[in-house]
Amino acid sequence: MLAAYAAHLDAEDPLTGLVVGDRPDPEPRDGWSTVTVRAASLNHHDLWSLRGVGLRAEQLPMILGTDAVGTTDDGRAVVVHGVIGGDGSFPAEPRSLLSEKHQGTLAERVTVPTRNLVDLPDGLDVTDAACLPTAWLTAYRMLFRSAGLTPGQRVLVQGASGGLATAAITLAAAAGIEVVATSRSAAKREAALGLGAAHVLEPGARVPSRVDAVIESVGAATWSHSVRSVRPGGTIVVAGATSGDPTAAELTRIFFTEITVRGATMGSRDELVQLLAFMARTGVRPRVDTVLPLDRARDAFARLRSGEHVGKIVLTP
Template sequence: MRAFVIESGELKVKDMEEPKAKPGEVVVSLRAAGINRRDLGLPKRYGDKPDALIIGSDGAGIIESVGEGVTDFAYGDEVIINPALRWHANSDAPPPEFDILGMPDHGTFAEKIAISAGQVEKKPRYMSWEEASSLALPALTGYRALFTKGRLKKGDTLFIPGAGSGVATFLIQFAKSVGARVIVTSRSEEKCRHAKDIGADLAIATDSDWPEELAGETVDLVIDSVGAATFNRSLDVLKKGGRIVIFGATTEDNVDFNLRKFFYGQYQLFGSTMGSREELRAMLSHMESNQLRPVIDKVFPLEQAQEAFDHLASGSQFGKVVLRIRE
Protein backbone atom coordinates (compact mmCIF):
# COMPACT_ATOMS: atom_id res chain seq x y z
CA MET A 1 0.00 0.00 0.00
CA ARG A 2 1.10 3.60 -0.54
CA ALA A 3 1.93 5.69 2.50
CA PHE A 4 3.57 8.99 3.46
CA VAL A 5 6.38 8.23 5.88
CA ILE A 6 9.44 9.50 7.71
CA GLU A 7 12.45 7.35 6.84
CA SER A 8 16.07 8.16 7.68
CA GLY A 9 15.13 11.77 8.39
CA GLU A 10 13.25 12.29 5.12
CA LEU A 11 9.58 12.55 4.22
CA LYS A 12 8.55 10.42 1.26
CA VAL A 13 5.69 8.44 -0.30
CA LYS A 14 6.58 4.74 -0.50
CA ASP A 15 5.09 1.24 -0.53
CA MET A 16 4.50 -0.29 2.90
CA GLU A 17 3.23 -3.69 3.99
CA GLU A 18 -0.53 -3.86 4.38
CA PRO A 19 -1.68 -4.15 8.01
CA LYS A 20 -3.75 -7.04 9.39
CA ALA A 21 -6.27 -6.87 12.20
CA LYS A 22 -5.13 -8.38 15.49
CA PRO A 23 -7.67 -9.38 18.18
CA GLY A 24 -9.68 -6.31 19.14
CA GLU A 25 -8.61 -4.37 16.05
CA VAL A 26 -10.13 -3.27 12.76
CA VAL A 27 -8.47 -2.49 9.45
CA VAL A 28 -9.78 0.73 7.91
CA SER A 29 -9.41 1.39 4.19
CA LEU A 30 -8.82 5.14 4.36
CA ARG A 31 -10.50 7.56 1.97
CA ALA A 32 -8.96 10.79 3.25
CA ALA A 33 -6.73 12.11 6.05
CA GLY A 34 -6.53 15.54 7.63
CA ILE A 35 -3.14 17.17 8.21
CA ASN A 36 -2.49 18.86 11.55
CA ARG A 37 0.25 21.25 12.59
CA ARG A 38 1.53 18.50 14.90
CA ASP A 39 2.46 16.48 11.81
CA LEU A 40 4.85 19.21 10.64
CA GLY A 41 7.04 18.74 13.69
CA LEU A 42 7.27 14.95 13.60
CA PRO A 43 10.32 14.63 11.28
CA LYS A 44 12.44 16.57 13.77
CA ARG A 45 11.12 14.53 16.70
CA TYR A 46 11.55 11.17 14.93
CA GLY A 47 15.06 12.01 13.77
CA ASP A 48 17.03 9.86 11.34
CA LYS A 49 15.75 6.44 12.41
CA PRO A 50 15.94 4.02 9.45
CA ASP A 51 12.58 2.32 10.07
CA ALA A 52 9.83 3.99 8.04
CA LEU A 53 7.08 5.51 10.22
CA ILE A 54 3.66 6.31 8.73
CA ILE A 55 2.60 9.64 10.21
CA GLY A 56 -0.82 11.26 10.44
CA SER A 57 -3.43 11.43 13.22
CA ASP A 58 -6.78 12.07 11.53
CA GLY A 59 -8.57 9.98 8.92
CA ALA A 60 -11.83 8.48 7.71
CA GLY A 61 -12.62 5.37 5.72
CA ILE A 62 -14.43 2.05 5.45
CA ILE A 63 -13.81 -0.97 7.66
CA GLU A 64 -12.22 -3.68 5.52
CA SER A 65 -11.77 -6.40 8.16
CA VAL A 66 -12.30 -6.98 11.88
CA GLY A 67 -10.17 -8.90 14.35
CA GLU A 68 -11.28 -11.53 16.82
CA GLY A 69 -13.54 -10.21 19.56
CA VAL A 70 -14.75 -7.10 17.71
CA THR A 71 -18.54 -6.84 17.93
CA ASP A 72 -19.35 -3.12 17.64
CA PHE A 73 -18.18 -2.74 14.03
CA ALA A 74 -18.45 -4.79 10.86
CA TYR A 75 -17.16 -4.94 7.30
CA GLY A 76 -18.36 -1.93 5.31
CA ASP A 77 -18.96 0.44 8.24
CA GLU A 78 -17.95 4.03 7.50
CA VAL A 79 -15.83 5.37 10.35
CA ILE A 80 -13.53 8.14 11.54
CA ILE A 81 -10.34 7.61 13.50
CA ASN A 82 -10.07 8.86 17.09
CA PRO A 83 -6.39 9.84 17.41
CA ALA A 84 -6.51 10.35 21.21
CA LEU A 85 -5.21 6.91 22.18
CA ARG A 86 -6.32 5.21 25.39
CA TRP A 87 -8.14 8.19 26.92
CA HIS A 88 -11.70 7.02 27.40
CA ALA A 89 -13.50 8.85 30.24
CA ASN A 90 -13.38 12.62 30.67
CA SER A 91 -10.83 13.59 33.31
CA ASP A 92 -8.94 16.67 34.50
CA ALA A 93 -5.86 15.51 32.59
CA PRO A 94 -5.01 12.63 30.24
CA PRO A 95 -4.12 9.27 31.83
CA PRO A 96 -0.46 8.18 31.81
CA GLU A 97 -1.09 5.76 28.92
CA PHE A 98 -2.45 8.52 26.67
CA ASP A 99 -0.69 9.16 23.36
CA ILE A 100 -1.53 10.69 19.99
CA LEU A 101 -1.74 8.52 16.89
CA GLY A 102 1.00 8.98 14.32
CA MET A 103 4.11 8.50 16.45
CA PRO A 104 5.21 6.08 17.79
CA ASP A 105 2.28 4.14 16.22
CA HIS A 106 1.75 4.09 12.46
CA GLY A 107 -0.73 6.79 11.49
CA THR A 108 -3.30 7.68 8.87
CA PHE A 109 -1.34 8.94 5.86
CA ALA A 110 -1.70 5.57 4.14
CA GLU A 111 -4.19 3.54 2.17
CA LYS A 112 -4.99 1.41 5.24
CA ILE A 113 -4.56 1.40 9.00
CA ALA A 114 -5.01 -1.29 11.67
CA ILE A 115 -6.23 0.19 14.93
CA SER A 116 -8.10 -0.79 18.10
CA ALA A 117 -11.86 -0.90 17.56
CA GLY A 118 -12.11 1.40 20.57
CA GLN A 119 -10.41 4.12 18.53
CA VAL A 120 -12.98 4.40 15.75
CA GLU A 121 -16.39 6.09 15.66
CA LYS A 122 -19.17 6.07 13.09
CA LYS A 123 -18.66 8.68 10.39
CA PRO A 124 -21.19 11.54 10.44
CA ARG A 125 -23.45 10.70 7.51
CA TYR A 126 -23.93 14.29 6.36
CA MET A 127 -20.19 14.91 5.94
CA SER A 128 -18.00 14.22 2.92
CA TRP A 129 -14.93 12.01 3.30
CA GLU A 130 -12.70 15.08 3.27
CA GLU A 131 -14.74 16.75 6.00
CA ALA A 132 -14.95 13.65 8.21
CA SER A 133 -11.23 12.95 7.82
CA SER A 134 -10.23 16.39 9.11
CA LEU A 135 -12.48 16.36 12.13
CA ALA A 136 -11.31 14.51 15.21
CA LEU A 137 -8.07 16.07 16.42
CA PRO A 138 -8.84 19.79 15.88
CA ALA A 139 -12.54 19.62 16.72
CA LEU A 140 -11.94 17.58 19.87
CA THR A 141 -9.14 19.95 20.90
CA GLY A 142 -11.45 22.92 20.42
CA TYR A 143 -14.43 21.29 22.12
CA ARG A 144 -12.51 20.42 25.30
CA ALA A 145 -10.79 23.82 25.45
CA LEU A 146 -14.06 25.67 24.91
CA PHE A 147 -16.52 23.72 27.03
CA THR A 148 -14.72 21.38 29.45
CA LYS A 149 -11.96 23.80 30.41
CA GLY A 150 -13.30 27.18 29.30
CA ARG A 151 -16.91 26.61 30.45
CA LEU A 152 -18.25 28.82 27.67
CA LYS A 153 -21.97 29.54 27.87
CA LYS A 154 -24.64 31.53 26.08
CA GLY A 155 -24.01 35.27 26.29
CA ASP A 156 -20.26 34.97 26.94
CA THR A 157 -17.73 36.72 24.73
CA LEU A 158 -14.88 34.57 23.37
CA PHE A 159 -11.60 36.01 22.09
CA ILE A 160 -9.40 33.93 19.74
CA PRO A 161 -5.98 35.27 18.73
CA GLY A 162 -5.49 33.87 15.21
CA ALA A 163 -8.41 33.03 12.96
CA GLY A 164 -7.12 30.66 10.31
CA SER A 165 -6.18 27.43 12.05
CA GLY A 166 -8.34 24.34 11.87
CA VAL A 167 -9.03 24.51 15.61
CA ALA A 168 -10.00 28.19 15.37
CA THR A 169 -12.59 27.47 12.68
CA PHE A 170 -14.19 24.89 14.98
CA LEU A 171 -14.03 27.24 17.99
CA ILE A 172 -15.89 29.92 16.07
CA GLN A 173 -18.67 27.56 15.01
CA PHE A 174 -18.99 25.84 18.40
CA ALA A 175 -19.19 29.16 20.23
CA LYS A 176 -21.82 30.59 17.90
CA SER A 177 -23.89 27.40 18.17
CA VAL A 178 -24.39 28.01 21.92
CA GLY A 179 -25.11 31.73 21.57
CA ALA A 180 -21.73 33.26 22.44
CA ARG A 181 -20.15 36.35 20.91
CA VAL A 182 -16.89 35.67 19.04
CA ILE A 183 -13.96 38.00 18.40
CA VAL A 184 -10.90 36.90 16.40
CA THR A 185 -7.65 38.39 15.15
CA SER A 186 -5.61 37.87 12.00
CA ARG A 187 -2.84 39.52 10.05
CA SER A 188 -4.83 38.77 6.89
CA GLU A 189 -7.87 40.78 5.84
CA GLU A 190 -9.01 37.77 3.83
CA LYS A 191 -8.91 35.51 6.89
CA CYS A 192 -10.83 38.13 8.85
CA ARG A 193 -13.52 38.03 6.17
CA HIS A 194 -13.60 34.22 6.17
CA ALA A 195 -13.90 34.18 9.97
CA LYS A 196 -16.92 36.47 9.80
CA ASP A 197 -18.42 34.30 7.05
CA ILE A 198 -18.48 31.30 9.43
CA GLY A 199 -19.89 33.26 12.36
CA ALA A 200 -17.32 35.54 14.00
CA ASP A 201 -18.95 38.78 15.18
CA LEU A 202 -15.81 40.88 15.04
CA ALA A 203 -12.41 40.38 13.41
CA ILE A 204 -9.53 42.76 14.17
CA ALA A 205 -5.97 43.04 12.88
CA THR A 206 -3.32 41.15 14.85
CA ASP A 207 -1.02 44.20 14.86
CA SER A 208 -3.73 46.61 16.02
CA ASP A 209 -4.08 48.02 19.56
CA TRP A 210 -6.29 45.33 21.10
CA PRO A 211 -7.39 47.26 24.22
CA GLU A 212 -8.34 50.19 22.03
CA GLU A 213 -10.15 48.01 19.45
CA LEU A 214 -12.05 46.15 22.19
CA ALA A 215 -12.70 49.07 24.54
CA GLY A 216 -16.44 48.44 24.42
CA GLU A 217 -16.23 44.65 24.84
CA THR A 218 -16.24 42.39 27.90
CA VAL A 219 -14.10 39.35 27.12
CA ASP A 220 -15.07 36.39 29.33
CA LEU A 221 -12.81 33.74 27.78
CA VAL A 222 -9.61 33.68 25.72
CA ILE A 223 -8.50 30.53 23.90
CA ASP A 224 -4.93 30.88 22.70
CA SER A 225 -2.58 28.55 20.84
CA VAL A 226 -0.05 31.14 19.69
CA GLY A 227 2.00 31.38 22.89
CA ALA A 228 4.46 34.07 23.90
CA ALA A 229 3.53 36.44 21.07
CA THR A 230 -0.06 36.86 22.27
CA PHE A 231 -0.30 35.71 25.92
CA ASN A 232 0.20 39.09 27.62
CA ARG A 233 -1.77 40.93 24.95
CA SER A 234 -4.66 38.53 25.57
CA LEU A 235 -4.52 39.19 29.32
CA ASP A 236 -4.75 42.92 28.57
CA VAL A 237 -8.22 42.47 27.04
CA LEU A 238 -9.55 39.74 29.35
CA LYS A 239 -12.01 40.89 32.00
CA LYS A 240 -11.03 40.67 35.68
CA GLY A 241 -11.75 37.13 36.83
CA GLY A 242 -11.85 35.91 33.23
CA ARG A 243 -10.58 32.60 31.93
CA ILE A 244 -7.73 31.86 29.50
CA VAL A 245 -7.19 28.40 28.02
CA ILE A 246 -3.91 27.45 26.33
CA PHE A 247 -3.78 24.43 24.01
CA GLY A 248 -0.68 25.15 21.95
CA ALA A 249 2.34 27.38 21.39
CA THR A 250 3.21 28.06 17.77
CA THR A 251 5.58 30.82 18.91
CA GLU A 252 7.92 30.55 21.92
CA ASP A 253 6.93 28.13 24.70
CA ASN A 254 8.16 30.29 27.61
CA VAL A 255 6.16 33.34 28.68
CA ASP A 256 7.05 36.12 31.13
CA PHE A 257 4.10 37.77 32.82
CA ASN A 258 3.44 39.95 35.83
CA LEU A 259 2.33 37.71 38.70
CA ARG A 260 1.05 40.61 40.80
CA LYS A 261 -1.10 41.86 37.92
CA PHE A 262 -2.30 38.28 37.39
CA PHE A 263 -3.40 37.55 40.94
CA TYR A 264 -4.89 41.00 41.49
CA GLY A 265 -6.90 40.46 38.34
CA GLN A 266 -8.08 37.08 39.69
CA TYR A 267 -7.52 35.54 36.24
CA GLN A 268 -7.99 31.80 35.71
CA LEU A 269 -5.43 29.96 33.55
CA PHE A 270 -6.03 26.45 32.16
CA GLY A 271 -3.99 24.09 30.02
CA SER A 272 -5.74 21.77 27.59
CA THR A 273 -4.80 19.16 25.00
CA MET A 274 -6.91 16.94 22.75
CA GLY A 275 -9.68 15.22 24.76
CA SER A 276 -11.26 11.97 25.83
CA ARG A 277 -13.43 9.56 23.87
CA GLU A 278 -16.36 10.70 26.03
CA GLU A 279 -15.81 14.29 24.88
CA LEU A 280 -15.31 13.19 21.26
CA ARG A 281 -18.70 11.51 21.27
CA ALA A 282 -20.31 14.56 22.87
CA MET A 283 -18.63 16.74 20.23
CA LEU A 284 -19.89 14.54 17.37
CA SER A 285 -23.43 14.71 18.79
CA HIS A 286 -23.18 18.49 19.12
CA MET A 287 -21.97 18.86 15.54
CA GLU A 288 -24.74 16.65 14.19
CA SER A 289 -27.42 18.46 16.19
CA ASN A 290 -26.25 21.78 14.76
CA GLN A 291 -25.20 20.41 11.33
CA LEU A 292 -21.74 21.92 11.74
CA ARG A 293 -19.03 21.11 9.19
CA PRO A 294 -15.24 21.39 9.10
CA VAL A 295 -13.89 24.21 6.97
CA ILE A 296 -11.75 22.72 4.20
CA ASP A 297 -9.03 24.94 2.75
CA LYS A 298 -7.45 22.64 0.17
CA VAL A 299 -7.32 18.94 -0.77
CA PHE A 300 -4.18 17.24 -2.14
CA PRO A 301 -3.75 13.67 -3.43
CA LEU A 302 -1.57 11.40 -1.29
CA GLU A 303 1.22 11.52 -3.86
CA GLN A 304 1.44 15.30 -3.29
CA ALA A 305 1.70 15.03 0.50
CA GLN A 306 4.89 17.09 0.61
CA GLU A 307 3.16 19.94 -1.26
CA ALA A 308 0.31 19.71 1.26
CA PHE A 309 2.80 19.97 4.14
CA ASP A 310 4.44 22.98 2.53
CA HIS A 311 1.05 24.67 2.11
CA LEU A 312 0.19 24.17 5.78
CA ALA A 313 3.64 25.28 6.91
CA SER A 314 3.23 28.53 4.96
CA GLY A 315 0.39 29.57 7.25
CA SER A 316 -1.70 30.80 4.34
CA GLN A 317 -4.54 28.34 4.85
CA PHE A 318 -7.96 29.05 6.37
CA GLY A 319 -9.28 25.79 7.83
CA LYS A 320 -8.11 22.26 7.15
CA VAL A 321 -5.63 20.86 4.65
CA VAL A 322 -6.56 17.30 3.60
CA LEU A 323 -4.97 14.38 1.80
CA ARG A 324 -7.24 12.42 -0.53
CA ILE A 325 -6.22 8.77 -0.20
CA ARG A 326 -8.79 7.06 -2.44
CA GLU A 327 -11.69 8.31 -4.54
Protein backbone atom coordinates in the same frame (compact mmCIF):
# COMPACT_ATOMS: atom_id res chain seq x y z
CA MET B 1 0.40 0.58 0.48
CA LEU B 2 0.91 4.29 -0.22
CA ALA B 3 1.66 6.47 2.81
CA ALA B 4 3.14 9.83 3.82
CA TYR B 5 5.79 9.19 6.44
CA ALA B 6 8.71 10.71 8.33
CA ALA B 7 11.96 9.14 7.12
CA HIS B 8 14.22 11.48 9.08
CA LEU B 9 13.83 14.53 11.32
CA ASP B 10 14.92 18.11 10.67
CA ALA B 11 14.06 20.89 13.11
CA GLU B 12 14.89 23.65 10.60
CA ASP B 13 13.50 22.21 7.36
CA PRO B 14 10.90 19.58 8.32
CA LEU B 15 9.74 18.79 4.80
CA THR B 16 13.12 17.29 3.91
CA GLY B 17 12.19 14.26 6.03
CA LEU B 18 8.78 13.71 4.42
CA VAL B 19 8.50 10.78 2.02
CA VAL B 20 5.42 9.73 0.05
CA GLY B 21 5.88 6.10 -0.91
CA ASP B 22 5.21 2.46 -0.16
CA ARG B 23 4.97 1.14 3.40
CA PRO B 24 3.97 -2.36 4.61
CA ASP B 25 0.30 -3.01 5.25
CA PRO B 26 -0.60 -2.85 8.96
CA GLU B 27 -0.37 -6.12 10.89
CA PRO B 28 -3.56 -7.50 12.52
CA ARG B 29 -3.68 -7.20 16.32
CA ASP B 30 -6.12 -8.53 18.91
CA GLY B 31 -8.53 -5.78 19.94
CA TRP B 32 -7.53 -3.56 17.01
CA SER B 33 -9.28 -2.96 13.68
CA THR B 34 -7.90 -2.10 10.26
CA VAL B 35 -9.56 0.84 8.52
CA THR B 36 -9.37 1.56 4.79
CA VAL B 37 -8.88 5.33 4.82
CA ARG B 38 -11.21 7.44 2.69
CA ALA B 39 -10.04 10.86 3.89
CA ALA B 40 -7.47 12.18 6.36
CA SER B 41 -6.59 15.73 7.37
CA LEU B 42 -3.32 17.43 8.27
CA ASN B 43 -2.51 19.12 11.58
CA HIS B 44 0.43 21.17 12.81
CA HIS B 45 1.21 18.11 14.93
CA ASP B 46 2.43 16.49 11.69
CA LEU B 47 4.91 19.30 11.06
CA TRP B 48 6.13 19.19 14.66
CA SER B 49 6.66 15.44 14.27
CA LEU B 50 8.87 16.06 11.23
CA ARG B 51 10.84 18.51 13.37
CA GLY B 52 11.40 15.82 15.98
CA VAL B 53 8.96 17.06 18.62
CA GLY B 54 7.40 13.98 20.24
CA LEU B 55 9.13 11.68 17.77
CA ARG B 56 12.60 10.18 18.02
CA ALA B 57 14.90 8.97 15.25
CA GLU B 58 14.76 5.38 16.48
CA GLN B 59 10.97 5.34 15.91
CA LEU B 60 11.34 6.04 12.19
CA PRO B 61 9.99 5.47 9.64
CA MET B 62 6.68 6.71 11.09
CA ILE B 63 3.51 7.24 9.07
CA LEU B 64 2.14 10.66 9.96
CA GLY B 65 -1.44 11.72 10.65
CA THR B 66 -3.90 11.63 13.55
CA ASP B 67 -7.23 12.15 11.74
CA ALA B 68 -9.09 9.76 9.45
CA VAL B 69 -12.45 8.57 8.22
CA GLY B 70 -12.76 5.21 6.55
CA THR B 71 -14.33 1.79 6.35
CA THR B 72 -13.60 -1.30 8.42
CA ASP B 73 -13.21 -4.73 6.86
CA ASP B 74 -16.85 -5.52 7.70
CA GLY B 75 -18.11 -2.38 5.94
CA ARG B 76 -18.65 -0.09 8.92
CA ALA B 77 -18.14 3.64 8.14
CA VAL B 78 -16.12 5.11 10.99
CA VAL B 79 -14.29 8.16 12.31
CA VAL B 80 -10.97 7.43 14.03
CA HIS B 81 -10.29 8.82 17.50
CA GLY B 82 -6.53 9.31 17.49
CA VAL B 83 -5.71 9.15 21.22
CA ILE B 84 -4.12 5.87 22.31
CA GLY B 85 -3.72 4.87 25.97
CA GLY B 86 -4.24 6.82 29.16
CA ASP B 87 -7.69 5.32 29.78
CA GLY B 88 -9.32 2.09 30.88
CA SER B 89 -8.68 0.29 27.61
CA PHE B 90 -4.87 0.60 27.78
CA PRO B 91 -4.19 1.48 31.43
CA ALA B 92 -0.51 0.53 31.26
CA GLU B 93 0.21 2.67 28.19
CA PRO B 94 0.81 6.44 28.56
CA ARG B 95 -1.39 8.64 26.42
CA SER B 96 -0.11 9.31 22.92
CA LEU B 97 -1.52 10.25 19.54
CA LEU B 98 -1.43 8.14 16.42
CA SER B 99 1.88 8.77 14.60
CA GLU B 100 3.79 9.11 17.89
CA LYS B 101 4.09 5.47 19.05
CA HIS B 102 1.77 3.82 16.53
CA GLN B 103 1.65 4.34 12.77
CA GLY B 104 -0.62 7.19 11.69
CA THR B 105 -3.48 7.83 9.31
CA LEU B 106 -1.89 9.37 6.19
CA ALA B 107 -1.99 6.04 4.41
CA GLU B 108 -4.31 3.80 2.48
CA ARG B 109 -4.91 1.74 5.64
CA VAL B 110 -4.41 2.20 9.37
CA THR B 111 -4.85 -0.09 12.38
CA VAL B 112 -6.27 1.35 15.60
CA PRO B 113 -7.86 0.01 18.81
CA THR B 114 -11.41 -1.02 17.97
CA ARG B 115 -12.80 1.13 20.79
CA ASN B 116 -11.27 4.16 19.05
CA LEU B 117 -13.75 3.83 16.21
CA VAL B 118 -16.88 5.99 16.18
CA ASP B 119 -19.71 5.52 13.71
CA LEU B 120 -19.86 8.15 10.98
CA PRO B 121 -23.24 9.92 11.35
CA ASP B 122 -25.64 9.95 8.43
CA GLY B 123 -25.40 13.12 6.38
CA LEU B 124 -21.83 13.98 7.40
CA ASP B 125 -19.47 13.93 4.43
CA VAL B 126 -16.22 11.97 4.80
CA THR B 127 -14.12 15.02 3.90
CA ASP B 128 -15.80 17.13 6.58
CA ALA B 129 -15.65 14.37 9.17
CA ALA B 130 -11.93 13.84 8.54
CA CYS B 131 -11.30 17.39 9.79
CA LEU B 132 -12.80 16.76 13.22
CA PRO B 133 -10.86 14.33 15.44
CA THR B 134 -7.88 16.58 16.29
CA ALA B 135 -8.31 20.33 15.69
CA TRP B 136 -12.09 20.42 15.96
CA LEU B 137 -12.19 18.05 18.92
CA THR B 138 -9.57 20.14 20.72
CA ALA B 139 -11.55 23.31 20.02
CA TYR B 140 -14.72 21.64 21.28
CA ARG B 141 -13.03 20.66 24.55
CA MET B 142 -11.44 24.10 24.97
CA LEU B 143 -14.70 25.97 24.52
CA PHE B 144 -17.20 23.81 26.35
CA ARG B 145 -15.23 21.79 28.90
CA SER B 146 -12.04 23.71 29.69
CA ALA B 147 -13.58 27.20 29.51
CA GLY B 148 -17.15 26.12 30.28
CA LEU B 149 -18.58 28.73 27.92
CA THR B 150 -22.33 29.13 27.47
CA PRO B 151 -24.52 31.12 25.04
CA GLY B 152 -24.23 34.87 25.50
CA GLN B 153 -20.64 34.85 26.74
CA ARG B 154 -17.60 36.20 24.86
CA VAL B 155 -14.45 34.47 23.63
CA LEU B 156 -11.25 35.71 22.01
CA VAL B 157 -9.68 33.38 19.43
CA GLN B 158 -6.03 34.23 18.78
CA GLY B 159 -5.13 33.64 15.15
CA ALA B 160 -8.03 33.19 12.78
CA SER B 161 -6.89 30.90 9.99
CA GLY B 162 -5.68 27.47 11.13
CA GLY B 163 -7.76 24.38 11.76
CA LEU B 164 -8.05 24.91 15.51
CA ALA B 165 -8.90 28.60 15.26
CA THR B 166 -11.48 28.20 12.49
CA ALA B 167 -13.05 25.37 14.46
CA ALA B 168 -13.25 27.47 17.62
CA ILE B 169 -14.81 30.40 15.76
CA THR B 170 -17.37 28.23 14.00
CA LEU B 171 -18.36 26.16 17.03
CA ALA B 172 -18.58 29.14 19.37
CA ALA B 173 -20.68 31.18 16.96
CA ALA B 174 -23.02 28.24 16.39
CA ALA B 175 -23.48 27.95 20.16
CA GLY B 176 -24.45 31.61 20.57
CA ILE B 177 -21.10 32.78 21.93
CA GLU B 178 -19.79 36.18 20.81
CA VAL B 179 -16.45 35.69 19.06
CA VAL B 180 -13.55 38.11 18.73
CA ALA B 181 -10.80 36.86 16.39
CA THR B 182 -7.35 38.19 15.55
CA SER B 183 -5.15 37.89 12.46
CA ARG B 184 -2.35 39.84 10.82
CA SER B 185 -4.03 39.28 7.44
CA ALA B 186 -6.98 41.41 6.30
CA ALA B 187 -8.17 38.54 4.11
CA LYS B 188 -8.11 36.12 7.04
CA ARG B 189 -9.95 38.61 9.26
CA GLU B 190 -12.61 38.79 6.55
CA ALA B 191 -12.73 34.99 6.45
CA ALA B 192 -13.23 34.92 10.23
CA LEU B 193 -16.27 37.16 9.86
CA GLY B 194 -17.64 34.70 7.34
CA LEU B 195 -17.18 31.89 9.87
CA GLY B 196 -19.28 33.74 12.45
CA ALA B 197 -16.92 36.05 14.33
CA ALA B 198 -18.63 39.19 15.59
CA HIS B 199 -15.43 41.24 15.71
CA VAL B 200 -12.03 40.90 14.02
CA LEU B 201 -8.87 42.70 15.08
CA GLU B 202 -5.22 42.96 14.26
CA PRO B 203 -3.07 41.11 16.83
CA GLY B 204 -2.64 43.15 20.00
CA ALA B 205 -5.55 45.51 19.30
CA ARG B 206 -7.86 46.30 22.19
CA VAL B 207 -10.95 44.08 22.34
CA PRO B 208 -14.37 45.80 22.37
CA SER B 209 -14.92 44.49 25.90
CA ARG B 210 -13.04 41.96 27.99
CA VAL B 211 -13.88 38.37 27.18
CA ASP B 212 -14.88 35.47 29.39
CA ALA B 213 -12.28 33.18 27.85
CA VAL B 214 -9.38 33.13 25.40
CA ILE B 215 -8.53 30.30 23.00
CA GLU B 216 -4.74 30.50 22.90
CA SER B 217 -2.51 28.40 20.63
CA VAL B 218 -0.01 30.98 19.40
CA GLY B 219 2.09 31.55 22.51
CA ALA B 220 4.73 34.26 22.80
CA ALA B 221 3.32 36.50 20.07
CA THR B 222 -0.16 36.76 21.62
CA TRP B 223 0.22 35.83 25.30
CA SER B 224 0.35 39.36 26.72
CA HIS B 225 -2.69 40.34 24.66
CA SER B 226 -4.56 37.27 25.93
CA VAL B 227 -3.82 38.13 29.56
CA ARG B 228 -4.90 41.75 29.05
CA SER B 229 -8.08 40.84 27.15
CA VAL B 230 -9.71 38.36 29.55
CA ARG B 231 -11.99 39.65 32.31
CA PRO B 232 -11.12 39.24 35.99
CA GLY B 233 -11.91 35.65 36.93
CA GLY B 234 -11.89 34.56 33.27
CA THR B 235 -10.07 31.66 31.66
CA ILE B 236 -7.23 31.31 29.17
CA VAL B 237 -7.18 27.86 27.57
CA VAL B 238 -3.87 26.89 25.99
CA ALA B 239 -3.50 24.20 23.32
CA GLY B 240 -0.17 25.12 21.80
CA ALA B 241 2.55 27.72 21.36
CA THR B 242 3.40 27.93 17.67
CA SER B 243 5.43 31.12 18.21
CA GLY B 244 7.25 29.75 21.26
CA ASP B 245 6.83 30.10 25.01
CA PRO B 246 6.24 33.62 26.38
CA THR B 247 9.34 35.15 27.94
CA ALA B 248 7.17 36.50 30.75
CA ALA B 249 4.16 34.67 32.21
CA GLU B 250 2.68 37.93 33.60
CA LEU B 251 1.96 36.19 36.88
CA THR B 252 1.20 39.45 38.69
CA ARG B 253 -1.77 40.20 36.45
CA ILE B 254 -2.85 36.55 36.51
CA PHE B 255 -2.99 36.24 40.30
CA PHE B 256 -4.27 39.76 40.92
CA THR B 257 -7.23 39.36 38.54
CA GLU B 258 -7.68 35.67 39.42
CA ILE B 259 -7.34 34.43 35.86
CA THR B 260 -7.45 30.66 35.34
CA VAL B 261 -4.97 29.16 32.86
CA ARG B 262 -5.87 25.67 31.63
CA GLY B 263 -4.21 23.33 29.18
CA ALA B 264 -6.10 21.25 26.62
CA THR B 265 -4.99 18.44 24.33
CA MET B 266 -7.43 16.70 22.03
CA GLY B 267 -10.56 15.32 23.69
CA SER B 268 -12.08 12.05 24.76
CA ARG B 269 -13.85 9.51 22.58
CA ASP B 270 -17.14 10.51 24.23
CA GLU B 271 -16.49 14.15 23.32
CA LEU B 272 -15.86 13.10 19.72
CA VAL B 273 -19.25 11.37 19.71
CA GLN B 274 -20.82 14.59 21.05
CA LEU B 275 -19.02 16.72 18.47
CA LEU B 276 -20.14 14.49 15.60
CA ALA B 277 -23.73 14.63 16.84
CA PHE B 278 -23.52 18.42 17.13
CA MET B 279 -22.28 18.70 13.54
CA ALA B 280 -24.88 16.28 12.16
CA ARG B 281 -27.82 17.97 13.93
CA THR B 282 -26.90 21.61 13.36
CA GLY B 283 -25.53 21.43 9.82
CA VAL B 284 -22.34 23.20 10.96
CA ARG B 285 -19.42 22.17 8.77
CA PRO B 286 -15.67 22.79 8.87
CA ARG B 287 -13.95 25.22 6.57
CA VAL B 288 -11.95 23.08 4.13
CA ASP B 289 -9.08 24.91 2.47
CA THR B 290 -7.69 22.25 0.15
CA VAL B 291 -8.41 18.64 -0.84
CA LEU B 292 -5.58 16.73 -2.52
CA PRO B 293 -4.87 13.06 -3.33
CA LEU B 294 -2.47 11.29 -0.97
CA ASP B 295 0.25 11.15 -3.62
CA ARG B 296 0.39 14.96 -3.43
CA ALA B 297 0.99 15.01 0.32
CA ARG B 298 4.15 17.08 -0.14
CA ASP B 299 2.10 19.90 -1.70
CA ALA B 300 -0.37 19.67 1.17
CA PHE B 301 2.40 19.88 3.77
CA ALA B 302 3.98 22.83 1.97
CA ARG B 303 0.68 24.70 2.12
CA LEU B 304 0.27 23.88 5.79
CA ARG B 305 3.77 25.14 6.54
CA SER B 306 3.24 28.35 4.54
CA GLY B 307 0.42 29.46 6.83
CA GLU B 308 -1.55 30.68 3.82
CA HIS B 309 -4.40 28.23 4.35
CA VAL B 310 -7.72 29.05 5.99
CA GLY B 311 -9.26 25.95 7.53
CA LYS B 312 -8.29 22.33 7.05
CA ILE B 313 -6.20 20.54 4.45
CA VAL B 314 -7.47 17.07 3.53
CA LEU B 315 -5.81 14.15 1.74
CA THR B 316 -7.79 11.40 0.01
CA PRO B 317 -6.11 8.03 -0.61
